Amino acid sequence: MTMPIRVQAEDFDFAAELAQLRLSNPKIGAVVSFLGTVRDLSDGSAVAQMELEHYPGMTEKALSAIIDQAKQRWEIFDALVIHRIGPLLPLDQIVLVAVSSAHRGDAFAACEYIIDYLKTEAPFWKKEHTEQGARWVDARSTDDEALAKWEQDALPLPMRESKK
Amino acid sequence: MPEKENVMKIQLRFFASIREALNLSQETLELPASIATVGELRTFLRTRGPVWAEVLAEGRSLRMAFNQELANADTALAESGEVAFFPPVTGG
Numbered sequence: 001m002t003m004p005i006r007v008q009a010e011d012f013d014f015a016a017e018l019a020q021l022r023l024s025n026p027k028i029g030a031v032v033s034f035l036g037t038v039r040d041l042s043d044g045s046a047v048a049q050m051e052l053e054h055y056p057g058m059t060e061k062a063l064s065a066i067i068d069q070a071k072q073r074w075e076i077f078d079a080l081v082i083h084r085i086g087p088l089l090p091l092d093q094i095v096l097v098a099v100s101s102a103h104r105g106d107a108f109a110a111c112e113y114i115i116d117y118l119k120t121e122a123p124f125w126k127k128e129h130t131e132q133g134a135r136w137v138d139a140r141s142t143d144d145e146a147l148a149k150w151e152q153d154a155l156p157l158p159m160r161e162s163k164k
Numbered sequence: 165m166p167e168k169e170n171v172m173k174i175q176l177r178f179f180a181s182i183r184e185a186l187n188l189s190q191e192t193l194e195l196p197a198s199i200a201t202v203g204e205l206r207t208f209l210r211t212r213g214p215v216w217a218e219v220l221a222e223g224r225s226l227r228m229a230f231n232q233e234l235a236n237a238d239t240a241l242a243e244s245g246e247v248a249f250f251p252p253v254t255g256g
Contacts, residue, residue: 036256053180055232055248055250083255115256118255119254119255124254124256125180125181125250125255126254127180136251136254137254138252138254139253
């Protein structure tokens, strides 16, 4: 198994990554993936370019904690997260989350959980370049709301324990 | 020779809009022993000037980390630790 967490400037081959994950274990019966891409429109402004910054070290720790939590909650074999950094253009791939399991239910849930927590707890920031100039993207309240469905569960959440 | 007052050495990191507003990505700081938590450090840094006061203002939406884990105002500092200030995250 290759490194399940990668933060990189280079693009990645979506099909090859899924094939590698899928073929690593004959017990796998389901692979669910989420691919995030750059939109050309944000809050009504045309986006010419996007820049992604992160916090080296903490990013990997945060993603690793999120994957560990997903593995505790669902029966999954592997989880892969690839997140790009640096300058990106509309249509570019930004993030891939892929999860393998014996059955689809666990794979769907774990994949959604990982991307929901990535969006609210992994230290990445987007800056958009539009005709009006460059601006940092604001955090969306809908991303926080997406966590509500996971928090009904009594299990501890990634990163939350350390906030006490 | 009398013992010097206890100082704690801390690495500061700033990211995204916070880094740009302060025009600073990192620095090493020696803190007086009276500063023991992330919240006290934030209050201390606000005294550096108007930009610091605004960027680290109490009501401002800001995340803090200590040794690369999310922290809050009560999180205790430790020698050679790393404290980061950054806006809410927007990856994915």
